[in-house]
Amino acid sequence: MAAFDADVLAPTLATADFKTIEPHLAQLDKYLTLRTYLGGYSLSEADEKVWTAVRSNKVAVGLIRKAGFANAARWFKYIEDAHPEVKEKAAGPKKADKKGGANYNIGLSNTDNGVVTRFPPEPSGFLHIGHAKAALLNDYFAKQAPDGKLLVRFDDTNPTKEKQEFEDAILHDLELMDIKYVSVSHTSDYFQELYDTCEKMILDGGAYADDTNPEIQKDDRKNRLPSKCRDRPAEESLAMFREMKAGTDLGRTHCIRARIAYNSSNGSMRDPVIYRFPNFKDKEPAPHHRTGWTWNIYPTYDFACPVVDSLEGVTHALRTTEYADRNEQYHWFLENLKLRKVNLWEFARINFIRTFLSKRKLTKVVDTGRVTGWDDPRLPTVRGILRRGLTVAALREFMLKQGPSRNIVTMDWTTIWAINKRMLDPVVPRFIAVEKKDAVAVTLIGGPEPSYKEDRPKHAKNPDVGTKKVTFGSKLIIDQADAASFAADEEITLMSWGNAIVRGLDKSASPIKDLQLELHLAGDFKTTDKKITWLSSDEGNLVEAELWDFGYLITKDTLEKDDELDDYLTPVTATMTEALVDANIAELKEGEFLQLERKGYFRVDKALGKGPEGRAVLFKVPTGGKS
The missing domain is CATH 1.20.1050.10 (Glutathione S-transferase Yfyf (Class Pi); Chain A, domain 2)
Known part of the structure; x- marks a missing residue:
């Protein structure tokens, strides 16, 4: 330091x-x-x-x-x-991981009877990096246990927001993250069982129908007062529940509440709603995307989740610490309904600076064209961050390291990108690019005539990455910024070749169009201040590419609840530079990585020949440090 x-x-x-x-x-x-x-x-x-x-x-x-x-x-x-x-x-030291892998010091209790975890997304949007933490933790625990299983269950109890396209997208994103699950189910698969369970609760005195005005109901809960309907006879409540199921006008004035403890110090235990009509607000009523118009009423998440967890054989339910107050409620439902017990394991949700994870805000920037779609590399969606260049291995390592923490923190993106760089650096091939705009034509005095090619390693420290053909000739191109930094007769180093002396430099011309370099292979690269990249301009040696770089969508580290998104959107968040690149990149496929020396790491978004006018499209990958 x-x-x-x-x-x-x-x-x-x-x-x-x-x-x-x-x-x-x-x-x-x-x-x-x-x-x-x-x-x-x-x-x-x-x-x-x-x-x-x-x-x-x-x-x-x-x-x-x-x-x-x-x-x-x-x-x-x-x-x-x-x-x-x-x-x-x-x-101090911990026990070594039995499988010989990384030890993240996170574990489950009560695993003697096996481990079955579940990932329960609502199909109302695309997965983002916050969901990724939950999915990867569930996957990790299932893989650590002998015969462990991960279930995917869509929490589809709100037809106002849910769509089949979101289900398809979520399953695709899980596959992108290499998450293996044994089955896919839906809470809607259990609508009849949940309805029957609620009827039984009503008959047993564990629930009642309530038509109290929602505002009064809210105030009563806040003030720990019983509802006027709390002592309603079971037969009357059951009749109202059936009116609700039929969707009658009388039924629509009611909801069903669990009779737990209206005066509890835990707000989640104050007779929570367990069945209700969907709130379409200003929207036209719509059918459920799987069950159509079969059901007029739907169970709440708090009721359905413990019941279906138990029915599906889940042994360990992972929940964020935001649900801590509801854990008592979760266990109450299992005990009251005499269902198999489920272990709860808590973890903290995660936030990042200058990032919003709200589905409403994400949908807004997509729908208004501020980004190109749900896979835009500026979005924190799973497909967005992977397209930006985050590797699944880095995402997994980062999330598992956060696993034990119960503290909600707002992370700096530099941490996760630094892990990503550590994984990319030893294995990605190196190539050269020169910015096309104002590229400087160089005549190399003493350069080879004719040009010749040599096999050179794609990675100086890792021969397994392979070799590439490098052309050495007397006609080169270099970046304008490098040429502008030269002084007359200065000795510089042509990287991976040798030293040269600047001749014929005319700095009165701006930009510099051309110059001469006199090859001086006897020179010592240790004595030069400037080591520059270069490319032979021989025919067939150069191809064109677009180099894209992206910034944060918002200007504020953390958006507060009352902040208007439009007030903090960054005006320009994407920049593109046209470049002339080593023709060897023609071998790279979409999704592969490379390093352009002195310019950074990139992910191939479109391979050569597939982008605009046949150009390759390369997205710059952040590295956790200065660009």
Whole structure:
């Protein structure tokens, strides 16, 4: 680190007492003023060392949290929330993973009778990165257990929003994430069983029909008051339930509520609604996309979920911590209905800066043309982030590392993109590109006549990536920005070739059209300040490509509840540069990755010949650091 050495600071923080520690914490706090991490743009060894040292010293922890070291406190909490693996490592060694894979220190209890998990999306939109966490955790636990199973069950109890196209899209996205499930079902498969169960609850005194005005009902629940209908005779409530099923005018004034505890300190236990009519608001009533007009009324999620979980053999239901207050309710339904017990396992939902996950907002930017569709690389949808260039392996690793955390945090995207870069860097081939606009024609004095080709590695450190043909000749092209940085008679390095001396440079011309370089292979590349990329301009050696880069859709880190989306949309979020590229990229297929040296990592969105006017279309992949 520039300001201090972690190897020096960490031992000091670990052992310093109350009298001597404050100057060192002040140094740490000052260094973190404009930084998220100590060692760059992702978790570093320095962060791990210093965080572990602070954690081991109760004096340090207490002062950071209470003595006004705001930046250090922010950093300490962020590492704790966003990187639970650091906390686990500091706590000491864990048992090794039986399968020899990564150990994320997340596990389920009560697994002696097997593990069956379920992923229960509502088919009312496309999966986004928040859903990905739930899906990947369910998949992980199912795969860890012998004969473990993952079920997919669509929670289709609201016909006002749900469509078959969303079901198809969700299953496709699960396949994109390499998630293996054993069956697909729907809550609607159990509508008759749920209806029968509700009738039985009414007859047994566990539920009642309520026609209280919704606003009064809301106030009664808030004030812990019983409904005027709470002591309604079971036969009368059952008759009203059947009126509801028939869709009569009288039935439409009612809902069915579970009779649990109207005065409970837990709001979810205050006689929750378990059956209701769909609320179409200003929309025309529409049929359910699977059951049509068969049903006028539908079970609520809170009622249907525990019942169907039990009926389908789910052993472990994963839920976000937002449902913590409803866990008591979930277990009440199973006990009251004498159904098989289900274990609950909680995890925190995840948010990202400058990102919105609301289906309403996502639908708005799609429908208004701010993005090109649900797979637009600027969207946080599963297909959007994968199209942008996030690998499934990086997505999985990131989510499993977050798994144990119960703290809802707003993550910086740099963390997940840094993991992605770590996975791409050792295996993707390297090529060269020159920006087409104002590309500079170079005559190489002393260059080979005629040109010749050589086999060169696609990756200097990984021969398994293969080789490519590189053309060496006396006619080259280079980037305008490189030429503009040259001084007359300066010695520069042509990467993967040798040194050359700048001749015939006319800086009065802007942009520079051409120049000469005198090949100087005896020169030492260690002595030059500028190492530049280049391409032979021989016929057939260059192809055209579009290089796309994308920014955040919104200008604010976190949208508040009352913020208007239109007020924070970024005016320009996509830029395109036309480039002349090494013709070797013709071998790349859609979805493959490459690195354009000195320009970054890219994913092939359209292979050469498939894009506009036959160009390749390449999307720049963020790396978690500066572009």
